Amino acid sequence: MTGSLDAAPPGYLHVSVARRRAVVRAREAADIRDALTWQTLHEWAARVPGAREYVGREFAYGVALPSSGTRVVVRHARHGGALQGLTQDLWIGAGRAPYELMAATRLDAAGVPTPRFVAYAVYRAALGLSRVDVAVEEIPDARDLAAVVAERGGFDDTLLEPVAVLLSTLARAGARHEDLNLKNVLVTTHDTTAAWAIDVDRVVFGAPRVRALEANIARLARSARKWRRGHALPFGEDRLGALARRARELGARR
Numbered sequence: 001m002t003g004s005l006d007a008a009p010p011g012y013l014h015v016s017v018a019r020r021r022a023v024v025r026a027r028e029a030a031d032i033r034d035a036l037t038w039q040t041l042h043e044w045a046a047r048v049p050g051a052r053e054y055v056g057r058e059f060a061y062g063v064a065l066p067s068s069g070t071r072v073v074v075r076h077a078r079h080g081g082a083l084q085g086l087t088q089d090l091w092i093g094a095g096r097a098p099y100e101l102m103a104a105t106r107l108d109a110a111g112v113p114t115p116r117f118v119a120y121a122v123y124r125a126a127l128g129l130s131r132v133d134v135a136v137e138e139i140p141d142a143r144d145l146a147a148v149v150a151e152r153g154g155f156d157d158t159l160l161e162p163v164a165v166l167l168s169t170l171a172r173a174g175a176r177h178e179d180l181n182l183k184n185v186l187v188t189t190h191d192t193t194a195a196w197a198i199d200v201d202r203v204v205f206g207a208p209r210v211r212a213l214e215a216n217i218a219r220l221a222r223s224a225r226k227w228r229r230g231h232a233l234p235f236g237e238d239r240l241g242a243l244a245r246r247a248r249e250l251g252a253r254r
Helices: 026-035 041-046 097-109 145-152 157-172 209-231 237-251
Strands: 012-017 020-025 052-055 059-064 071-076 117-124 130-137 175-177 185-188 194-197 203-205
Touching: 012 026, 020 026, 020 097, 026 041, 026 117, 041 059, 041 071, 041 130, 097 117, 097 130, 097 203, 145 157, 145 185, 145 209, 157 175, 157 185, 157 194, 157 209, 157 237, 175 209, 209 237
Parallel strands: none
Antiparallel strands: 012 020, 020 117, 052 059, 059 071, 071 130, 117 130, 175 203, 185 194
C-alpha cells in the first residue's frame, strides 16, 4: 500500500513549495501551501498556538487552518509493527498516504463514519526515500474508545450501539480494518454518541459482508482483551458478546 504523488482524485490539487510536495483538498490548498513555505506540515502544526496534542507513536496536533477555518489533525507518518525500529519514518514515494486518501474517500461515500482526508505532504530524504505528513479533519471533542471506557468504568449501552453501527457499516462497505483497535475508534458524546474509524490506511476492501464483519469484531475484541490484561480496562466478555450480537443484527439488515 505504498504509492507515488501522481494520483490526485477529483477535488484535490497538487501543491509544490521548494522541495516539499503535497496533494491537498482544493479549499485548503492555500493554507497548506503557506504552511509548507518554511517548514514541514507537522512542524508548522506543532508551533500553532493552542494546538491540541494527540499522543500516538508520536505527537499529532489538532489545529485550525487560518484561511479556510478547517480544523485538522496533522500527524507524521511512521511505520508500525516489527520493522518500525529499522524503517522508522522513511517511505518509498508517498508511502501509504495515497491509499489512505482513497480509502477515506471510499469509506465516506459508503457512509462509514471516518474523518475526511485533507492533505498529505512528502519531503525528500536520503537514499531516494521520503518522509510524509498527513492531515485529516478533526472530529470535535472526540476521544479514543479505550479512554472513554476507562472513564465510564465499563462499556455501557450508550457505547455499544454506536460501535455496533460502526462495525456493521464497515461490513456493508466490504471493508476489513486490519488495525482496528480501541485506540483507532474515536467516540463523540455531544448531542448523540457516535463512533468513528481512524487510521484507515490499513483498511482492505472487497471482503464479503459477513467475513468483513467477523474480522472486524475479532480484531476489536482482541484489542479489548489486550487492554483488559495490560491495563485492567473494564471491558468484559459479556460486553464483547453483546457487541458482537448487536453488530451481527445490524449487519444482517439490507
